[in-house]
Amino acid sequence: MPAHDPSVILPLGLTLNFFTDTGFWSGVGVLAGIYALVALGLQLNVGYTGMTNFGAAGFMAVGAYAMAILVLKAGFSFWLSLPVAMLIAIGFGLLVGLPSLRLRADYFAIATIALAETVRIIAQNADSLTGGNQGLFCAEGGAGACYNDAWTNLSTTIEGWLQSLGWTNPESLAPLLIVVWLFVVGATLGLRFIQKSPWGRVLRAIREDEDAAEALGKHTFVYKLQSLAIAAAIGAFAGFFLALDLATVHPLDYEPLVTFFAYGVLVLGGLASYWGVLAGAVLFWTILEGTRFIGFGLDDTQIAALRFFIVGLALIVLMVFRPQGMFGKREEMVLGE
Amino acid sequence: MNDADVDAERPNGKPILEAAGVVKRFGGIRAVNGATLDVREGSITALIGPNGAGKTTFFNVVTGFYRPDGGRAAFQGDQILGARPHAIARLGMVRTFQITKALARMPVIDNMTLAAPDQPGERLLNVIAHPRRVRRREAEVREQAIELLEVFDLARVADDYAGTLSGGQRKLLELARALMTRPRLLLLDEPMAGINPTLGRRLLDHMQRLRADEGVSFLFIEHDMGVVMNHSDRVIVMAEGRVIADGEPHEVRTDQAVIDAYLGSGTVVEDERA
């Protein structure tokens, strides 16, 4: 068959459509951006402070639910709900940190998962507040205002700008894609800036040897709390964007699986590299979303299973053969532990 | 020479560290069983004793790394027993560790600059709001760090990862780093272990100089009796969790209780000049 035929079958039954489908790429881009945000927070916690935080999905959930509840139940404007929800997420992060920060690495991991799962259980069962297993989208069962109405308006405006710039038929996800990545780049620049400071140096010292840092007069507990709080704030925004992407806030979108995927992004990009996180996120989601194109007639659950398998295998392979990921430094892994 | 210098040289000043009846239990065992001792300001005091006497445990308790089970301790008049390690370090009592804690994946120079006190850049608010102030202090700190590294002959490895240093170099880095904090009392846990004699001499000379010039006091745990006898003003002996002797080196060496404690554990106390 001629090479330019779009239905040419590549290995794994992929078709060439894979490369030209802008809907696909904007979907990948948005997911990559959201997970990049989560993983940036993880990088701060894990790569730079040495805290094995497994509660990332919880930060997202608190951010997203707080936002939706404020808009739908408390009558906040969408724009005001964002900073307030972020503050609530930071508060939650502090709440998580206070009792659990003194635990050693694997216990801290378990404790943070447990706390994140508690958030999810509450979301699933506190029906009147969180919509329970239905989730939250619009008030009055779909007839009233939706939490993302304000965003939809902004999105339409951005689409208008894009059209005036020459893009005749912009993807519906394009505005979200742009905003998410502006955020991601901003967060990366911000994190790099504070990381290079003496404050960031204390974090790295904590990662290396917390006792040594304490012995030099650093109040390590406070620094770890700050690291967690920043990750919570960034995680909240990841939650907001996910809520906008899916147009619903549902407990199943905040399972521990999300945190595990974020760790996949983190180690793929490499520990202790903020830009690496972005590369890792894009690669990760290109592969995962790409599974949708596999032409063997797989059903949805099998595709989902394939995704878990890829992520699980990638984690194992990376940890065994290339723990520093794509952009991490080998010495960082070798000299550690 | 003013009065302060004179006092610093004469090791009979008032106590900078006072511990009374310190107790630390692990399960059923009392590793420290009522330790009472003073460290005089401006002195170089050795803490010796057979293995298992509780010396390092005592350090850990008094610097806040272990929770105490009893007793009192005061540093420059402030009660410190039960306080957190960072708070005690900030008061001016800084310790080093028996097994060095070089921050392996950070450059040597970062190990040093980390330790400097009063860094506005360590508060996130200042990093964002007062970048110039942060930069200025950072430059100062860097200069001080390099000067100190030169004293210990580590300036040439300043940019290497601390994890690539040899054992002896790490011991020196540990000491240099502790000195960056501008301490009043340094608690050194076996500072000579693993260092060759020349380097060791240099370390001891530096200690003497610090004591003379700046009045820094030292309490160090040591097993090398030659060092203890020849370089300390005062020797405190611990055995089985308590202090059994406390005096000048020559007094302690002939103290029957001390000899018994060591004979019981198989070590022999000798003066290397004998």
Add this chain to the structure above:
Amino acid sequence: MEAQSLTLGAEESAWRRLKEAADRRPAVTALIILGVAVIVMVAAKGLHLVAQTGLNGLSLGAIYALGAVGLTLVYGILRLVNFAHGDFLTFGAYMAYLVNVTSGMPLAVGILFAMATTALLGVAFELVLWRPMRARRAGLLQLLLTSIGLALVIRSAIQWFWSTDVRLLDVNTTATVSFLGLRIGRMQLIVIAIGFVVIIAIGLMLSQTLLGKRMRALADDLDLAETAGVNTRRVIVYTWVFAGSLAGLAGVLDASVTALSPNFGFDLLLPIFAAVILGGIGDAYGALAGGMLLGLVTEWSTLFVDAKWKIGVGFVALIVALIVRPQGIFGRARTI
């Protein structure tokens, strides 16, 4: 920056002495607290309800205990909590499904098959993954992420072959048994019976046999056991056989009173963690006791809160345990 000078004043010592006594005899303290709690519950809700939910608690507790004892022993080898353990339960259940439903054989055969295959799975991973990583002195984060990767791989394989459909084992879930005025599902009773028999057998095996003692020694301190001349490689393999088969059993038992789905084992993981930590990590007897205790507490909670919150009890127990007493009820105070 206030320091507290500790004085041994008379006012403090009474409370301190009580606390120290409680610390020294944790099992007794726990039993006393449990006893008091039972009395309070009976007073509030009546003996019948407490006993009825207590029975359910025993069934759940047996499952938790079987899952926890393997996890805690494996901890001593891996030096970390194995996130893939929950998926061992899932694997075991699906293996039993293969035998019991797909091939139509009795459940007993299914149980044996599940235990055997899960044990094999555990050993396979030990030889292929854990042993080489230990040899390379892999760090904690590396091992943690590897175990998560493993969990995902197992779950994905199960989902690939069996999809996310909820499946049931070929057991009679409606038959009930009555005694002493209490009703319990026949299958649940069988679960309790099997659970208890196996738990007692495990207890005996751990305390009476040489292998059992070695496994406990390893779980407590691997390096020490090695210097004492124990053939650690062999004991480690046996420990995986042990942990794997018990996990498989726990999975089948849970599936027989509830249902199978690809992630049911992972859902049980956090409560099993809680049981392990409550019992003191590395302590096999503690894990058994912790599991039973957690099962009871979870079911008894339904007397006071809506049943939909039941799963949350495991999480809360875990969090409280980690905060208040990370060494568990029976563990010694290690520096955690």
